[in-house]
Amino acid sequence: MDSWRLNGNSLETAGSGLTPEDRGLAYGDGLFETIAIRNGRLRFIERHLARLRDGSERLGIALPDYVSDELQTAAQDTEHGTLKLILTRGTGERGYNPAGATTPNLYVGVSAAISVSPAPEAIGITATVCKTTVSVNPLLAGLKTLNRLEQVMARAEWSDAGVREGLMLDTNGHVISGTMSNVFAVIDNQLCTPDLQSAGIAGVMRSVILDAAGIDASVRNIPLAEFLTASEAFFSNSLIGLWPVVSLPHNGTQLALTPGPYTDAERTALVSLGVEECSR
């Protein structure tokens, strides 16, 4: 990030609030959002705020009432870029008990480094199947918490720059997501995406795709073997829009895919909603 703010002030001014005692560092006790700034606006801001509100309620962290204004303030001088928000439970007594920690910390960072023209990977990427699994935990499922070590370890599995994303399964062998994205597949002429009631992060771009008019998607458990019969597949997240999968090597075989009518329809729908990255 190019600059950070903390609790409504520039980080330099608020410096004393930054401490290793923050439960966000100690325990990953908090949430984050990564929001695309496009043409001076925070894209899908209401969806990001809705997920943040849901998460803060489920974790019992009081969401500061100035959060929406703060995000606008942080983003105001940026035409295209990325805003990252970190909401932690703040500091409290030593130990896991959150009862004493009643003043959350809100970090907001902005960077202006992103390209919004379609990247080569928007045409289609090679993905891998990760060995690192996503934990099953219904209490935390769907939330974008600061506990992301599984994604870090999954992403560390490959260093080949030609591989752009990794498919993650839960401990039951169901496909859950990419390391930094959600995933969709067309199986038997039906668009599907994993059910995230017990694992994974419910992405904002995923929700945009699910709500897009014209294509109904089935939200359900997808075993890997079934995923590998897909005729189309794509990853989605807030910053990339969607990335079609064209190649998925696994256990010595290779699933070769071509973006087809479902991918094209979603891409068109996303472009109409302001996801310029999906234009070709």
Added chain:
Amino acid sequence: MDSWRLNGNSLETAGSGLTPEDRGLAYGDGLFETIAIRNGRLRFIERHLARLRDGSERLGIALPDYVSDELQTAAQDTEHGTLKLILTRGTGERGYNPAGATTPNLYVGVSAAISVSPAPEAIGITATVCKTTVSVNPLLAGLKTLNRLEQVMARAEWSDAGVREGLMLDTNGHVISGTMSNVFAVIDNQLCTPDLQSAGIAGVMRSVILDAAGIDASVRNIPLAEFLTASEAFFSNSLIGLWPVVSLPHNGTQLALTPGPYTDAERTALVSLGVEECSR
């Protein structure tokens, strides 16, 4: 903590190293240790360092070679207290990929607030059975990582000050640990503790107990129903030594226990190893 150091310097001097970009905050990408300082010494320091070394190898974080000296420096003016160490992967490029983050951050905090005389809870505590589960993930099992939101949510389940610990199960219904401790039970005249190959943290006090001469413990899966047939049970961690369980209410019934010969033997063994909290 009363004071913190970062990367071998006081936090004030090293202030510029403290940043919201630390992957410890962003993703919980790191490890921690909580070490008792007793009579001016870091108790069981070699075991803590061994776990930290194992963890840093498994996560691929380079452990700074000055870590041992740094801990001694931080603790040197403290007779009785607690040292907390946080090792993170440091900062790097945006995103989960750890490849660019090659300079770890080492935070060390010391507080001198702890009493070492036996607390009332050393005589026996009431515990509860938590609804929040411990995730199954063999890749991270055993490690004391910064991803501890499950423990936070489990500890948030009760506010009754008379309840001192909560028993946590994994998603398969096996007993794994307390929220901040490991757990032992005597079942059919055999001391047992959960196998932590797929979930939980392998505690230092647990390893001391397992290595203590005289009592062999069985390390295995323990379903809750079996745990509830125990004749003795206790929780252990580095700061408390062991806490016998005398009461464990569950689903309307109440398991009442009395510390017996196994608990007494372990208490005696721990006192001889310097765990004064276990003397009565």
